[in-house]
Amino acid sequence: MQCPDEIIDLMHQYLDEDIKTEDEISLREHLRSCQDCQVHFHELKKAVALVQSTSSMAAPAGFTQRVTANLPKEKRKAGAER
Amino acid sequence: MEEIIKKRIKQVLKGDQNAFGEIVELYKDKVFQVCFRMLGNRHEAEDMAQEAFVRAYVNIQSFHINMKFSTWLYRIATNLCIDRIRKKKPDFYLDAEVAGTEGLNMYSQVAADTVLPEDELESLELQETIQAEILKLPEKYRSPIVLKYIEELSLKEISEILDLPVGTVKTRIHRGREALRNQLRHL
Numbered sequence: 001m002q003c004p005d006e007i008i009d010l011m012h013q014y015l016d017e018d019i020k021t022e023d024e025i026s027l028r029e030h031l032r033s034c035q036d037c038q039v040h041f042h043e044l045k046k047a048v049a050l051v052q053s054t055s056s057m058a059a060p061a062g063f064t065q066r067v068t069a070n071l072p073k074e075k076r077k078a079g080a081e082r
Numbered sequence: 083m084e085e086i087i088k089k090r091i092k093q094v095l096k097g098d099q100n101a102f103g104e105i106v107e108l109y110k111d112k113v114f115q116v117c118f119r120m121l122g123n124r125h126e127a128e129d130m131a132q133e134a135f136v137r138a139y140v141n142i143q144s145f146h147i148n149m150k151f152s153t154w155l156y157r158i159a160t161n162l163c164i165d166r167i168r169k170k171k172p173d174f175y176l177d178a179e180v181a182g183t184e185g186l187n188m189y190s191q192v193a194a195d196t197v198l199p200e201d202e203l204e205s206l207e208l209q210e211t212i213q214a215e216i217l218k219l220p221e222k223y224r225s226p227i228v229l230k231y232i233e234e235l236s237l238k239e240i241s242e243i244l245d246l247p248v249g250t251v252k253t254r255i256h257r258g259r260e261a262l263r264n265q266l267r268h269l
Contacts, residue, residue: 012256016237040263047262050212050269051231059114060128064106067135071099 003030003037011041015048083108087151094142102142106135109152112233113159119228120163122217130166134159156233156243160225167221208269215265223258226251 010027013019019027031038087108093101113134118127137158138145145154219227229240237255241248 008260009256012252012259015259016252016255018237018252043263043267044259046269047259047266048231050208050266051216051227051262054119054209054212054232057111057115057118059110059131060124063110063114063128063132064103067106067110067132068099068103070132070136071102071139 003034007034007037008040011037011044015044084150088147091142091145091147091151094139102139105138105151109155110135112152113155116156116159116228116233117163119213119216119232120160120221120224121166122213126166130162131159134162137162150239153239153242156229156235157245160229160243164221164225167224211269212266215262218265219258219261223254223261226254227258227262230255 007030010019010023014024014027031041087105090101090105114127114131117130118124121127121130138155216224225244226240229235229243237248237251241251244251
């Protein structure tokens with residue numbers, strides 16, 4: 001079965017949390033009657049959840065010291081005149 | 083947060099390098115994370131994140147104090163990563179670690195002297211798989227997806243970071259999500 005592309009667009013609008021109420025209602029109605037779109041929607045939400053499930057990461061130890069060691073020594077003296 | 087940053091920036095403008103160190107402390111994890119998710123290699127990610135901070139320091143005069151500092155910093159970092167991805171040649175990988183082991187090394191560092199229980203190992207493998215799939219995305223979809231789903235930024239902020247209209251960001255996120263759906267559906 002081939003559903004109109006607009007239904008897929010509505011799924012993305014929903015996932016962006018940027019969907020009009022009436023569009024959300026028609027999306028829900030369509031999903032109730034269309035198994036293919038249910039699967040598609042479920043797979044989209046699953047992909048998002050998996051990407052969101054990746055652990056947050058910390059910069060390696062000593063990161064800040066390495067940055068400050070690499071800063072140019074003589075900063076252009078804009079407004080730092082003596 | 084933004085208030086503290088603005089105060090520190092004013093100190094940096096007066097030549098105080100220690101104040102810049104405090105800015106690095108506050109943002110290093112976020113910047114490193116963006117670089118790692120974009121590049122998939124811990125070593126390269128650190129290089130790019132370091133370079134991003136050095137550039138921010140050198141160009142601090144061009145930062146508009148009314149802008150959100152993190153937006154400006156993310157822009158520098160993502161541009162560096164995008165350039166790196168575009169310049170990447172296949173032989174770049176010759177002396178790199180075997181793809182997919184990178185994150186595992188990193189995660190195992192955390193619990194170096196404890197044996198990982200089975201479900202944690204599984205979740206490490208899952209993390210590796212997801213990261214590998216993110217890396218398969220073309221760069222133009224990868225950047226907005228990472229900014230949205232890893233850094234949890236708004237579409238408006240992503241559009242400012244990538245210097246693209248919000249509509250374009252949306253389209254790219256939609257396509258990125260479709261690509262990820264295809265890649266991750268069988269997990």
